Amino acid sequence: MTGNNKCIVYGGGGFIGSHLCEALVNSGYEVVLFDKLNFSRKNIIHFEDKIKITEGDFNNEIDIKNSLAGINYVFHLVSSTLPASSNENPVYDAETNLISSLKLFRECIDEKISKVIFLSSGGTVYGIPESVPVKEDYFSNPFCSYGIIKRTIEEYLFLFNKLHGLDYYVFRLSNPYGERQNPLASQGAVSVFINKVINDETIEIWGDGKVIRDYIYIEDAVKVLVKSLEVSSSDKVFNLSTGIGYSLNEIIEVIRKISGKKIFTEYKDARSIDVPVSILDNKLAEKVFGSKPRTSIEEGIRKTYEYLMKAKQ
Numbered sequence: 088m089t090g091n092n093k094c095i096v097y098g099g100g101g102f103i104g105s106h107l108c109e110a111l112v113n114s115g116y117e118v119v120l121f122d123k124l125n126f127s128r129k130n131i132i133h134f135e136d137k138i139k140i141t142e143g144d145f146n147n148e149i150d151i152k153n154s155l156a157g158i159n160y161v162f163h164l165v166s167s168t169l170p171a172s173s174n175e176n177p178v179y180d181a182e183t184n185l186i187s188s189l190k191l192f193r194e195c196i197d198e199k200i201s202k203v204i205f206l207s208s209g210g211t212v213y214g215i216p217e218s219v220p221v222k223e224d225y226f227s228n229p230f231c232s233y234g235i236i237k238r239t240i241e242e243y244l245f246l247f248n249k250l251h252g253l254d255y256y257v258f259r260l261s262n263p264y265g266e267r268q269n270p271l272a273s274q275g276a277v278s279v280f281i282n283k284v285i286n287d288e289t290i291e292i293w294g295d296g297k298v299i300r301d302y303i304y305i306e307d308a309v310k311v312l313v314k315s316l317e318v319s320s321s322d323k324v325f326n327l328s329t330g331i332g333y334s335l336n337e338i339i340e341v342i343r344k345i346s347g348k349k350i351f352t353e354y355k356d357a358r359s360i361d362v363p364v365s366i367l368d369n370k371l372a373e374k375v376f377g378s379k380p381r382t383s384i385e386e387g388i389r390k391t392y393e394y395l396m397k398a399k400q
Contacts, residue, residue, distance in 0.1 A: 092117055093116070093158050093159050093160070094116050094117065094159065094161070094316070095120075095121055095154060095155065095160070095161055096108050096121065097145060097164055098121070098122060098163075098165040099118075099119075099120030099122055099131075099162075099164070100120060100123075100130060100131060102263070102267050102269065102275075102305070103164055103260075103305065103308070104120070104162075105131050105267055106305045106309045107164070107313070108138055110306075110310065110312075110313050112134060112138060116313075116316075117139075119138065119141055119158065120139070121141045121143060122140075122141075122142060123142065123144065124143070126142065145167075148190050148194070151191055152197075155194055155195065155198045158198065158200060159200065160201055160202050161191075161200050161203045162206070162312070163191065163203060163205045165187070166184055168184065168236075169273060169274060170210070170211050170231050170233040171231075171274070173232035173233035174231055177232040180232045180233065180236050192247050192253060202254045203244065203253060204312060205240060205244060205255065205257050205258070206260055207238070207240070208260065209326055209327065209367045210234075210261060210262060210301075210362065211233050211237065211362075212229050212234045212237050213227050213228075213259075214229050214230050214362070215228075215230075215362050215363065216364075219364055219366040220328075220330050220332075220369075221326070221365075221366065222368045244323075248323070255323060256315050256323055256324075257323060258315075258372075259367065260328070261300070261303050261327065261366075261367050262277075262302045262303065262365075263302075263308050264276075264302055264387060264388075264391060265306065265394075266305070266391060266394040267305075276300070277338060277391060278395065280338060280339060281388070284346050285395055287348075287351075288351070289353050290339065290350065291352075291353050292353070292354050292355065293355050293356070293357055294355075294361065295357070296336035296339070297363075298335055298362075299333065299366065300332065300365050301332055301365060301366045301367050302329065302333060302338070302384060303327065303329050306382065307381060308327055310378055311327055311372060311378045315376060320375045325372040326368055326369050326371065327369070328367035328368075331366065331384075333384060342388060345385070345388055
């Protein structure tokens with residue numbers, strides 16, 4: 088690590104961001120956490136004295152410009168929309184995510200930022216792949232606004248690199264799960280399902296439960312993000328995943344074994360936005376960053392279950 092080790096994490100107070108900030112601190116980086124005004128600090132309460140916290144509006148150019156003073160590395164984790172609802176208002180999606188990202192990148196050029204790390208979406212940018220696991224060079228054809236915007240931001244990073252020399256990496260993240268993930272959210276099947284089981288509530292599933300996803304434990308994911316600051320590569324886009332797929336029914340069965348509880352499920356009509364199978368090839372990231380996910384689905388779900396059980400007490 089060089090002496091220039093000051094990072095900013097946009098969206099640092101959330102599930103992924105808080106784990107990333109903590110991992111960066113533990114790796115010796117100086118960390119600035121940027122999040123919206125009055126954001127909840129429950130995810131960072133145990134290490135907030137080790138970081139600088141900046142509250143502001145990601146859509147406000149002045150806030151962004153001020154937040155970049157003295158920064159070397161930028162992590163862009165912000166998204167104002169969700170895959171399932173982004174098609175309802177694609178104009179809002181573009182205004183709050185694409186335009187704001189472009190303004191951030193312009194400021195990064197002006198501030199001579201060393202590297203930008205953008206967290207993209209492995210589950211939406213590829214659309215419905217012809218075969219799995221999907222490699223980074225697969226022709227993507229996303230069919231939700233969320234995926235289109237993520238893919239477009241990737242392309243603009245490529246453009247800014249060619250025009251202005253802005254160094255960057257894009258990580259197409261699969262389905263992260265683990266401690267601190269909001270169990271009451273509309274996404275994040277592992278945490279949502281576990282919370283339902285703990286509270287003896289019915290798990291609602293869109294479709295027959297055979298939808299397959301690539302689940303990666305959050306600590307495995309952020310290790311790669313931290314490692315990416317130390318590695319230079321001509322490759323710029325990476326899948327961040329395990330390369331292994333599990334169906335929703337299989338996830339439920341693992342939770343059943345760990346909890347020892349009877350699980351109640353209700354199957355509903357499938358949604359058109361749900362990709363049937365999403366498994367991402369992770370060999371390029373392993374090759375470049377020398378990091379391979381170590382946490383099995385059973386171990387990761389057990390840790391998440393224990394965390395949510397403790398939070399309930």
